[in-house]
Every structure is written in C-alpha cells, then in structure tokens.
Amino acid sequence: MTALSASRIVDPIEAGLRSGWKVIDASRAERDLTLDADIAIVGTGAGGGTAAEILANAGLRVVLLEEGPLRSSRDFHMREAEAYPDLYQESASRKTKDKAINILQGRCVGGGTTVNWTSSFRTPPATLAWWQREYGLKSVSPDALNPWFSRMEERLGIAPWDVTPNANNEAMARGARKLGIPTPAIPRNVKKCANLGYCGLGCPTNAKQSMLVTTIPGALDRGATLVTRVRAHRFVVTGENVTGLEAHAMDAAGTAPTSRVVTVRARAYIAAAGSIGTPALLLRSKAPDPHTLVGQRTFLHPVVLSAAAMPEIIDGFAGAPQSVYSDHFLETAAIDGPIGFKLEVPPMQPLLTATTLTDDGMQHAQWMSDYRRTQVVIALMRDGFNPESRGGTVGLRDDGTPVLDYPLTPFIWDGVRRAFHVMAEIQFAAGARHVRPGHGYGAPFTSLAQAKAAIDAFDLRPLYTRVVSAHVMGGAPFGPDPRRAVVDESGRHHQLRNLYVCDGSLFPTSIGANPQLSIYAFAARIASGLAAAL
Amino acid sequence: MARRVLDADAEALFTAVAPVLLAGALPKAVEARRAAMRDVLEGVDIAVSGLPPSAQGELRQLIALLALPPVRLAVARVSSSWHDAAPDEVRRFLDRCRDSSTLLLRAAYDALHQLTFAAWYGNPKSWPAIGYPGPPSLG
Numbered sequence: 001m002t003a004l005s006a007s008r009i010v011d012p013i014e015a016g017l018r019s020g021w022k023v024i025d026a027s028r029a030e031r032d033l034t035l036d037a038d039i040a041i042v043g044t045g046a047g048g049g050t051a052a053e054i055l056a057n058a059g060l061r062v063v064l065l066e067e068g069p070l071r072s073s074r075d076f077h078m079r080e081a082e083a084y085p086d087l088y089q090e091s092a093s094r095k096t097k098d099k100a101i102n103i104l105q106g107r108c109v110g111g112g113t114t115v116n117w118t119s120s121f122r123t124p125p126a127t128l129a130w131w132q133r134e135y136g137l138k139s140v141s142p143d144a145l146n147p148w149f150s151r152m153e154e155r156l157g158i159a160p161w162d163v164t165p166n167a168n169n170e171a172m173a174r175g176a177r178k179l180g181i182p183t184p185a186i187p188r189n190v191k192k193c194a195n196l197g198y199c200g201l202g203c204p205t206n207a208k209q210s211m212l213v214t215t216i217p218g219a220l221d222r223g224a225t226l227v228t229r230v231r232a233h234r235f236v237v238t239g240e241n242v243t244g245l246e247a248h249a250m251d252a253a254g255t256a257p258t259s260r261v262v263t264v265r266a267r268a269y270i271a272a273a274g275s276i277g278t279p280a281l282l283l284r285s286k287a288p289d290p291h292t293l294v295g296q297r298t299f300l301h302p303v304v305l306s307a308a309a310m311p312e313i314i315d316g317f318a319g320a321p322q323s324v325y326s327d328h329f330l331e332t333a334a335i336d337g338p339i340g341f342k343l344e345v346p347p348m349q350p351l352l353t354a355t356t357l358t359d360d361g362m363q364h365a366q367w368m369s370d371y372r373r374t375q376v377v378i379a380l381m382r383d384g385f386n387p388e389s390r391g392g393t394v395g396l397r398d399d400g401t402p403v404l405d406y407p408l409t410p411f412i413w414d415g416v417r418r419a420f421h422v423m424a425e426i427q428f429a430a431g432a433r434h435v436r437p438g439h440g441y442g443a444p445f446t447s448l449a450q451a452k453a454a455i456d457a458f459d460l461r462p463l464y465t466r467v468v469s470a471h472v473m474g475g476a477p478f479g480p481d482p483r484r485a486v487v488d489e490s491g492r493h494h495q496l497r498n499l500y501v502c503d504g505s506l507f508p509t510s511i512g513a514n515p516q517l518s519i520y521a522f523a524a525r526i527a528s529g530l531a532a533a534l
Numbered sequence: 535m536a537r538r539v540l541d542a543d544a545e546a547l548f549t550a551v552a553p554v555l556l557a558g559a560l561p562k563a564v565e566a567r568r569a570a571m572r573d574v575l576e577g578v579d580i581a582v583s584g585l586p587p588s589a590q591g592e593l594r595q596l597i598a599l600l601a602l603p604p605v606r607l608a609v610a611r612v613s614s615s616w617h618d619a620a621p622d623e624v625r626r627f628l629d630r631c632r633d634s635s636t637l638l639l640r641a642a643y644d645a646l647h648q649l650t651f652a653a654w655y656g657n658p659k660s661w662p663a664i665g666y667p668g669p670p671s672l673g
Contacts (some may be wrong), residue, residue: 093589095589102648198669255584313608355652361555361558362557364558364559371664403588
C-alpha cells in the first residue's frame with residue numbers, strides 16, 4: 001500500500017494556479033466578460049478535456065467553459081453529503097422526466113471523469129460493427145480506432161487492475177464462477193492507486209487519471225483559459241456558421257444563473273457538455289436540425305440492482321469499486337435481440353446505499369444494520385440496438401434547462417426481469433443468506449427458488465423498480481448521412497461549418513460498456529482532425 | 535430554526551414522515567432522537583436548496599398538494615394536519631403512495647424516501663450504528 005499523507009499528495013491544480021494558469025470563476029465576475037479564442041469548448045469532461053489538450057498542444061488558443069466548480073484533491077474529503085451537491089448535476093439526483101430513473105452525471109472541472117469509478121473499456125467490437133453496418137460509419141473499425149485507444153490508454157495510465165478485488169467484486173466473481181460465467185478484470189485509469197474506494201467522491205490522492213489531473217492541466221500549461229461556474233446558453237448561429245457563444249455565469253452554489261453574461265468568439269466551437277447538455281445547447285441555439293435528430297435517441301444503460309446479505313464482511317465502501325465484470329449476457333445473445341446486460345458491482349458508501357435500497361422503515365433499518373455484509377450486483381442494459389429500444393428524448397423546460405424523457409418500455413422490463421434472475425443466482429451461488437432485488441419492498445428472499453418465483457411475479461414498473469444510470473449517451477449522433485446524423489464522422493455539424501460535437505452525444509446507440517474510454521478515443525481523433533484543419 | 539428553502543408545509547411533512555421512514559434507524563434515547571431529527575430536517579433543507587430551481591419548484595408543488603386537506607384525506611386518509619398525524623396514519627399514507635397506480639404519488643414517495651435517507655445516512659451520526667467507520671484517514 002502506498003504510504004498516504006495528505007501533505008505529500010501533489011496537487012497539480014494548486015501548483016498550476018500558482019504558476020499563473022488562466023482560470024476565471026464566473027460566479028465571482030463583477031461584470032460581463034468577452035473572450036476571444038481559436039476554439040471554444042463547452043464542457044471539461046472526457047470529451048472536452050481530451051480535446052482541450054490536443055488543441056492547446058497544437059498551438060491554438062483554447063477557452064474551456066465548465067458549469068461546475070474547479071476542485072482539487074485537497075477538496076475531496078470522501079464525504080457524500082459534501083461531494084454530491086458540489087460535483088454532480090442536480091446534487092446527484094437528476095431525474096428523467098417521470099422521475100423513474102436517477103442519473104449520476106458529473107458537474108465540475110473534469111466532468112464525469114472526476115467522479116466516475118475508473119472502469120475503462122474499449123468500445124466493444126460488436127458495437128463498432130453495428131455502427132458500420134447500420135449507420136454507415138466507415139471510420140470506426142477496430143483497426144482504425146486502435147491507435148486512438150492506445151494513445152489515450154497511455155495518456156491516462158489505463159491498464160488491467162492486478163490488485164485483489166474488494167469483497168464486493170470478489171463475491172460476484174465467486175458466484176459467477178460457480179455458474180461457469182467468467183468475470184475478467186476491469187482496466188482502470190489509475191496510477192499508484194491506494195485502493196481506497198472513494199472514486200465517486202473525487203480521488204483524494206490524484207491516483208485516478210481523470211481529466212482534472214491530466215489533460216486539463218496539460219491544456220492550461222499551454223495557455224488555455226478555463227472559465228468555471230458558467231453555463232453555455234446558446235451558440236449564435238449566422239447562416240452556416242456559429243459566430244459566438246453566449247454563456248451565463250452561475251451562482252456560487254451552482255444552482256441558478258446570475259445576470260452576468262460571458263461571451264466567447266472563436267473560429268471553431270466544440271460542444272462537449274454531455275449527452276443531456278450538448279443536445280440541450282443545440283436546441284437552445286436553434287441550430288439547424290432538418291431531420292429532427294437533436295436530443296432523440298438518448299441512451300442510458302438503464303441499471304437495476306440486487307442486494308444480498310453475505311455471511312462474510314463485504315465493506316463495499318472500501319477498495320476499488322469496480323474491478324471485475326461479466327459480459328456473458330451481452331455476448332451470448334444477438335446484439336439486436338432481447339436487451340442484453342453487463343454485470344458489475346457499485347461502490348457502497350452509506351448514503352448511496354441507503355437511498356438506492358427500495359425498502360423503508362424497519363425493513364430498511366434491518367438492511368442497514370447488516371450494512372457491512374451487504375453485497376450489491378448491478379446490471380447495465382445495452383439500449384439502442386433493437387427497433388424497440390429507441391432511448392429517450394432531451395427537451396427543454398420553460399426555463400431552458402434540459403429534461404430527458406426516457407420511457408421504460410416492456411422491452412427493457414423484459415431484460416430487467418432476466419437480470420434479476422441472474423443476479424439472484426449469482427448471489428446465492430456466492431453464499432448469500434438472503435437476496436432482495438431492487439424492486440418493491442418486504443422481506444428478502446432466503447432461497448433461490450423463492451426469489452425466482454417472486455421475480456417472475458414482479459409487477460415491474462417505473463418508480464417501483466429502482467432504475468438508475470451513470471452513462472448518458474447519444475442525442476447528437478455522428479454518421480455520414482445527414483438524415484440520420486447530426487454531425488459527420490469528423491465530428492463536424494452537418495449544417496454548421498465550424499461547430500463540432502465531441503462527447504458521448506456522438507454515439508448512435510449505447511456503448512454496451514462504461515463509456516469513458518470510447519469518449520476519449522473519439523474525442524482525441526476529432527480534436528486531432530480539427531487541429532490539423534485549423 | 536431558519537430554513538434555506540423548506541416552508542412550514544414541507545417542514546411539517548418531513549417532521550411527520552422522517553421518523554416513520556427511519557423507524558429502527560434513529561436513536562432511541564429521547565434527546566439523541568430529537569437531535570437526530572433536527573439534523574435530518576436540516577439535511578433535507580440543505581439538499582433541497584442544492585437542487586436546480588425547476589426541481590425545487592416541482593417539490594414545492596408536490597408538498598403543497600399533499601398539504602391540501604381534501605388531498606390529504608383522499609390520498610393519505612390523514613384527517614388532521616401533518617403536525618398531528620399519528621405514526622400509523624403516516625405509515626398508511628406512505629404505503630398508499632408507494633403502492634399507488636398513480637405515477638405522481640409514487641414520485642412523491644420516492645422524493646420523500648431519497649431526501650430522508652440521504653439526510654440521515656450522509657450524517658456521521660448515523661454511521662456507528664451501521665458499522666461504517668467513515669472515510670479513511672490520509673495520515
């Protein structure tokens with residue numbers, strides 16, 4: 001174990017600010033601001049962060065806009081009550097329109113990469129093949145993408161995690177093994193990881209190679225300007241070009257805009273605000289959308305869970321949160337058949353655990369009194385590959401903020417029911433004393449037969465079955481055909497010459513794996529192409 | 535106590551539902567329980583104040599709806615105000631929301647559930663009882 005001492009952790013943000021980085025906290029702006037740049041980038045997550053470094057390294061003047069705050073390792077105290085309101089969209093309780101799905105999305109410098117759980121998968125070849133075949137994407141063969149995956153893996157220290165999994169992961173692996181289901185190790189973007197388990201609250205040791213400690217410092221070292229606490233409101237569209245970006249300063253809590261306006265004038269603009277933020281920005285901008293594609297087909301990898309009481313101590317809050325996975329239920333079925341799912345486990349800090357369990361009162365208290373022995377498996381549904389899986393639609397509320405309408409259809413519930421069966425089988429095989437799928441309430445099931453009979457009878461429905469998401473994808477897809485895609489394969493908008501999309505919005509379906517490395521690779525390729533073009 | 539955003543209706547509702555949702559979780563000793571409830575209400579207030587204006591508005595409407603006597607009576611079968619509701623009346627109200635065929639009522643239950651459990655289990659006072667040691671020390 002790495003010797004940890006708060007005083008010896010190098011804080012690249014503190015050092016950079018001392019060295020004279022150009023960082024503006026718009027919540028403190030006393031007047032409106034106007035900035036000039038070669039490139040304006042909206043968002044500092046996996047897409048915007050990756051693009052910023054590449055473009056700054058090419059000698060271009062980059063301005064980065066971020067809705068959330070700039071924090072650093074010294075601010076990451078591993079406390080949920082502090083981290084969720086500060087680092088996540090809507091205090092980590094962003095909901096779909098009918099409130100049935102809770103969405104975890106970062107809102108801070110580094111975006112989702114600052115708070116994600118470090119799982120780093122290349123885009124599955126089956127997904128790429130589907131995009132080639134169904135969407136005519138010519139540039140997405142594994143051979144064409146390998147150099148971009150390799151480049152970002154090297155940049156971010158992505159490698160298989162060879163440390164013993166924590167007990168939460170180990171229990172899933174044990175149960176799966178007994179059923180003959182393989183659980184390979186997850187590659188993670190970490191260097192000298194101390195295996196603490198608090199990735200979701202901001203890495204306190206800077207081991208996680210998020211955008212916050214890699215590409216954004218890289219871009220700022222090369223003279224980029226970072227404006228925080230500012231929400232991009234609209235691109236000013238003039239003919240076939242974007243001629244400006246209007247953004248609104250946020251208050252210090254990040255909940256509401258102030259009256260201060262930040263204007264950026266640039267040669268090119270990149271939307272990298274995530275798959276809810278980017279479509280919303282395009283909608284507010286009234287960007288040309290002749291085929292009504294913007295915000296459509298937004299995917300979530302809807303997640304359901306199963307909790308188990310194990311005989312041994314699990315302590316799912318300690319140790320790398322995700323270190324093994326199973327794609328068995330993706331790989332053994334047709335990609336466009338009934339919905340398949342990936343199996344992983346989540347981190348289990350107390351607030352996240354308590355709010356995710358579906359029970360209340362004495363039943364809930366019983367689970368929490370067994371907190372240290374509680375084990376949770378999650379199933380991530382691979383949405384977007386079947387004609388019945390059309391995802392959701394991003395729209396705008398009266399105040400211009402986005403809302404995702406994502407209907408939970410019988411197609412998805414079918415997968416949920418199968419996932420509940422599988423997760424219970426794995427947990428009982430691992431030795432669970434009892435199991436409670438994340439649906440409804442009442443006494444947990446003490447045998448597999450009892451659980452399976454109950455699961456078959458579940459009346460699966462929104463806000464009764466717990467559904468969450470940490471992966472938002474799609475809504476501004478790339479592709480050669482303007483009738484089916486918002487941007488072309490270079491990331492450039494089909495109707496606007498100097499506007500690019502560079503985040504998970506690009507994907508015409510979900511990824512079928514945690515998406516960060518997919519976003520890194522496509523962002524690196526798009527930004528490199530743009531750098532060459534300018 | 536001065537609140538950031540919770541109004542009297544909201545305060546009364548959470549004062550009624552939190553002890554029922556957290557039955558078995560809150561401390562049993564009278565003084566500790568009272569202090570825990572103060573913390574839960576403060577935690578809910580802080581959490582709601584961190585939501586965007588649209589979400590705060592929706593929540594405010596929902597709470598105002600549940601405070602209307604005819605609605606309270608129809609949905610909750612709670613005839614008195616939330617202040618005077620007995621725990622078994624509150625329990626029945628929560629069950630009816632949770633099991634309702636109306637999505638709006640299930641959303642109301644979910645909001646109460648999420649805010650209450652977040653307020654308690656985000657609070658270090660809740661941790662000893664569940665064996666959570668708190669975040670590790672960085673030395």
